[in-house]
Amino acid sequence: MNSKLYLALSLDSTTIELHGMPEDVLNYFKTKKIDEKVWESFFAVYPETKNKELKDFQLAIKGKYRVRDSLIVFLPHINFVIDSSYFARCYSQNLLSKPSDILLGKKISGKKPIAELEFTR
Structure with missing residues (x-):
């Protein structure tokens, strides 16, 4: 696990930022068109539920999703609702070593998040 990898809510609370990605991975993503489902397979944002089991x-x-400077930014199609809770997760340790595997559709190991952020807008 890369201890530098972390998620943050932007200063204006409109986007989620994934920080700590290696430069070669960011450069690779800048040159490729990546499907939303592929992005979601390693970095996704969810509505919080009251039932923690769900x-x-x-x-x-x-x-x-887009690469901006040294981070990956997620902008929801519908703005985060004020006083509502959400969580964001980054899943793939493979992302840190082999970005091409994601684009080639190779299986990503597990769904255990390596970075998680809970937030309220």
């Missing part, structure tokens, strides 16, 4: 079964919020 947390792992939430559907990812739809949005746009």
